Amino acid sequence: MKLAVLATGNIANKVTQTLVQIKELECYAVASRELSKAQQFKERFGFKKAYGSYEEMVCDPEVELVYITSPHSHHFEHMKLCIEHGKNVICEKAFTVNAAQAREIKSLAQEHKVFVTEAIWTRYMPSRSIINKVLSDGLIGDVKAITANLCYNVCHRNRVSNPTLAGGALLDVGVYCINFALMHLGSDIREIHSTWQKIDTGVDGMNTISIQYNDGRLANLTSAITAKSDRQGIVYGTKGYMVITNINNPSLIRVFDYDDKLIKSVEVPPQISGYEYEFIESVKAIGEGRIESWSMPLTDSIEVMTIMDQIRAQWGLRYPME
Amino acid sequence: MKLAVLATGNIANKVTQTLVQIKELECYAVASRELSKAQQFKERFGFKKAYGSYEEMVCDPEVELVYITSPHSHHFEHMKLCIEHGKNVICEKAFTVNAAQAREIKSLAQEHKVFVTEAIWTRYMPSRSIINKVLSDGLIGDVKAITANLCYNVCHRNRVSNPTLAGGALLDVGVYCINFALMHLGSDIREIHSTWQKIDTGVDGMNTISIQYNDGRLANLTSAITAKSDRQGIVYGTKGYMVITNINNPSLIRVFDYDDKLIKSVEVPPQISGYEYEFIESVKAIGEGRIESWSMPLTDSIEVMTIMDQIRAQWGLRYPME
Structure with a gap:
């Protein structure tokens, strides 16, 4: 093609x-x-x-x-x-x-x-089916919550911090955290709470996003363009938890039991870049x-943008072209 | 004595x-x-x-x-x-x-x-000075945010879920997350946002707490009595990040550089139990x-209780004895 x-x-x-x-x-x-x-x-x-x-x-x-x-x-x-x-x-x-x-x-x-x-890219990767298998096998019991973070110190780059280019942590890296939440917990959302740190250019340098689902589950997300984080995504279950190394390109999926003992470790298959x-x-x-x-129907893209609209409305952050 | x-x-x-x-x-x-x-x-x-x-x-x-x-x-x-x-x-x-x-x-x-x-106990432990040394040595640059979680699946225990005993995730385990935030970022707080999952007994089974500081720094916390988490505390800096294994009794403090390379690893000294x-x-x-x-002046205990009061007020959670 x-x-x-x-x-x-x-x-x-x-x-x-x-x-x-x-x-x-x-x-x-x-x-x-x-x-x-x-x-x-x-x-x-x-x-x-x-x-x-x-x-x-x-x-x-x-x-x-x-x-x-x-x-x-x-x-x-x-x-x-x-x-x-x-x-x-x-x-x-x-x-x-x-x-x-x-x-x-x-x-x-x-x-x-x-x-x-x-x-x-995270939507299309083989890590999706590895993660889904861990969950459907019941290795960590019922999923109750997830946390994820993605922070890089890149705010000196014009593209990521310029409001006229729709910059800011949310659209640039927070989008991965939101996708991580939706991939695991769906989009039957009751409420979203968020905080932000405004940087000089007027966009968000950092943010926290808590998503409360109608079934009581919670997602707690952190993203930034002003600091470096460990980029982990963690799924908390009743019997244990799953740690995903690098939510921006998962390389390793580890499962721990209730006593924090590693019970399964899967490296994602070799890839060109992902x-x-x-x-x-x-x-x-x-x-x-x-x-x-x-893997990424347009309804899901619209859902992610709707969530980001709602969060920016909470902050009062509008881009010049809006 | x-x-x-x-x-x-x-x-x-x-x-x-x-x-x-x-x-x-x-x-x-x-x-x-x-x-x-x-x-x-x-x-x-x-x-x-x-x-x-x-x-x-x-x-x-x-x-x-x-x-x-x-x-x-x-x-x-x-x-x-x-x-x-x-x-x-x-x-x-x-x-x-x-x-x-x-x-x-x-x-x-x-x-x-x-x-x-x-x-x-976490306030009095030697891990405090190890962590403070990492930060004052500038190994991770300027601290911008922290995340911490502490979740156990223990809601079947009467003491932790009974409202007449002031149960719930916040007072039982969330208190460690809040202390983790205050130990690293202080208490010059601008705003607190939180979400909760109410369980059958009427107390919080899970919660998320985002603390926004007046200097722009953020703390994002997750606690639960209905799931198991990895119990990590992470401090995000401009040059790298610090991972604290088990915020409920730190055993290992690891420092990673911007490229996620481990640059320092300190085990806490041998102890009876902590x-x-x-x-x-x-x-x-x-x-x-x-x-x-x-290590824990009464002003700090009052501060922690004030934060928890504010969070419970957001949720509308009052104990029967209040």
């Missing part, structure tokens, strides 16, 4: 190192607002075409799937452009700036009958004529 | 195994509401006197220090009894049912010039004529 990469920043460079190794994909075109950047990227990774505008790229009839890597602030506009030109889309997280945009993308995708999915799964699944789904992925 | 143990339940039995090994103490008297229980306890641990009422015990002029192990609900009444009889007191956590009681205990202690302290430190410090403080301990 012929792939085009839209925007050539840090994440595009990182992920494309994996894309060139995926046999299901042909790294066909790359587009940047600056032709020279597109050409550099094309040369670096051996793409066939380089475009100096996104509009030119989506007019290329050979492009079958566009991978959108622009900042959060521009995802809506770029997805819309691709969808209206009949291109299938895999778009980086956070999916959009808010839920209204996400809902509109879903409508557009249905209208134009193109595949659209969010590239939140980015491959979202692309392989997208190619398969498109091949089957689907317009959504199995 | 001649010690009396007030009440002979589970914690009294557990801690007394350590008390008999402390050279600074003489295990002198034990009191229970049932004489037979006091006598059994006396025989088991080799005490000199057994009393069938607390009133008789506090009238024994030889008793110098009373260790109160009754349920939370009765701490106030029992501390008052001891203080008014001129006895020094070390009282189990939670210190009282609420802050009003804690403030009254402080006044009474000052009035009667007796030593009173809360037996929250209970010894609060008693050794109390004996020393009393010997110096002090009426408060260095």
